[in-house]
Amino acid sequence: MDFRYPDGRKRASSEHDSGHAENRDPRKKAMDLLLYRDRTEKELRDRLLEAGFDEKAAEEGISYVASFGYLNDTRYAENYVFGMQGRKSRRRIRRELEEKGIAEETVENALSRIPENETEQIYALLCKRAGAPHPLEEKELRKLFGYLARRGFRTGDIWSAVRQYQEKQDFPA
DSSP states (O other), rough: OOBBBBTTOOOOHHHGGGGGGGGSHHHHHHHHHSSSSOOOOOHHHHHHHHHOHHHHHHHHHHHHHHHOOOOOOHHHHHHHHHHTTTOOOOHHHHHHHTTTOOOOHHHHHHHHTSSSHHHHHHHHOOOHHHHHOOOOHHHHHHHHHHHHTTTTHHHHHHHHHHHHTTTOOOOOO
């Protein structure tokens, strides 16, 4: 296949060889994929396979970066939980980590660092989103409820925090 610049000049073959999986090193591609952000083993494998590497080459790339400690699902899960706590529910964080291929035990260990009772977190999100506690009109209440439900919070916990919010009470410590 001929590769050309927009002005019609022909590109040298060395300029486009890197586009074919068989001409690339899976170890380098794995390193490149981890350059900008941490990934789980599953995410890295999927990206290597999408890039055209076969299963054996993908495993080679994964083993290579893992040997340097660049690929660590436990570290990824802990960082993810730390970054998402206060914004998403434990249930949603758990589901997202499991979708990323993190083992259930690793997910549970990472989640053990955040409190199980999420009412306080919901109350804080309500205050951030709606301002100082005040009685909510039905339309505003529906919007806030949907906002919190999409973050994975349980209905009972949301209602408990909303009741507290509307009563203009400070949340108990």
